[in-house]
Amino acid sequence: MTEPKAIRSDHIAEHPAFRAWARVHGSQAAPTKIEVLKQTKRKTMVCRLSGSGTEMENVIAKRSFRHYIGVERIIYAEILPSLSVTSLRYYGSTEDDDPNYEWLFIEDANGRAYTSRLKAHRIAAGRWLGILHTSSASHVDMLSRLPERGPRHYLEALRFARQRIERSLNLELELEDLDSLQMIISDFDRLEGQWSELLEFCDKLPLSLVHGDFKERNIRIRAAAHDRGVPILVAFDWAEAGRGVPPVDILGRFGHGVSRSSEPDIYTYWSVARKLWTLPSMETMKRFETVGKTFRAISAFAW
Known part of the structure; x- marks a missing residue:
């Protein structure tokens, strides 16, 4: 696992995670430290905001696509608190500067x-x-x-995966790789044939x-x-x-x-x-x- 990347203290106010956090909680709730735990080429990001929680606990700031954040927001804010399971505290969400993304803030799952x-x-x-x-x-x-x-979702996923593999057959691949892909397609065909069961x-x-x-x-x-x-x-x-x-x-x-x-x-x-x-x-x-x-x-x- 990649080591977290700490943001210099004099750069915290400029970091997108803090700017998003400040939109929800104000600049007075500034973290003592920001660590970038994960960052991808698709602009998704997970950061730890040290000491920003209600009781000075750490908070996780997550930037992802609007659809995914929308699902997690409903679950953390509305569903999990009404159930009998232990869950993480929800600290809010907000839009990102890029309209395709949003930020979600939850309690750090320490342990x-x-x-x-x-x-x-x-x-x-x-x-x-x-x-x-x-x-x-x-x-x-x-x-x-x-x-x-449910099963209908996974049947759609199966068909999507099979189409993607079939497109790969047009690439210049080793014979062994082509045989492996053909076997996967055959397995998917057989599985779809049994899907009614x-x-x-x-x-x-x-x-x-x-x-x-x-x-x-x-x-x-x-x-x-x-x-x-x-x-x-x-x-x-x-x-x-x-x-x-x-x-x-x-x-x-x-x-x-x-x-x-x-x-x-x-x-x-x-x-x-x-x-x-x-x-x-x-x-x-x-x-x-x-x-x-x-x-x-x-x-x-x-x-």
Whole structure:
């Protein structure tokens, strides 16, 4: 991971993150330090504003496309505070100088990095997701304002990814690479041919708020706070979130490195969710992981 880039103190007032923060909270709430945590060629940016929070805590300033910030604003400001899950404090949002972008301000998700190698973390993830999905399902009006993230969304993503791969076949590639791409296209064709079965399975499930990118890198464990011995979990980066079915967030081992799955404990998830939902047997619950892996794989190719 790239080391954060600290902005010189005499340049803070000129930094776009501070200018955006000042539009919401005034120049008196100036941070003691600004660190650029992430910056891309597409002009998206994530910064840490030290000491800018209500209780002098750090604040994360995120610049992204208007659509993504719009989704996260609804979730942080309206949905999460009304649910029974732990969540990050929302500090507002504002337009960027570029009309294609906006800024979002949230509490810094300090704490330990989440790792699926620890059973206690996987149990915490299963419990947190169980509460998220069951407590959000009744918020129909709020969910209707979010993007659709069910099987129909992933079928569109599959078709988009396949078209992009098919265009790559016209490039000058090695024979081995062409064979690999042809195999992926064949897999997508076979998967689309079986999509009615997946749709039938998902249509029997309740709709809820889904994170959509519930990976290790988007989770922190609040080590200092425990509820009955279970670590407290917070999740961030809700840009891919929406209204969908639980398998979107429930999947086992998938990926590696920064893209590694959170591998939530499905037994814990089931024990929490079945209190409010009529859930199928554990054998059927295990299909959640298979469907979740399918959705995640499609997203990876469509990105």
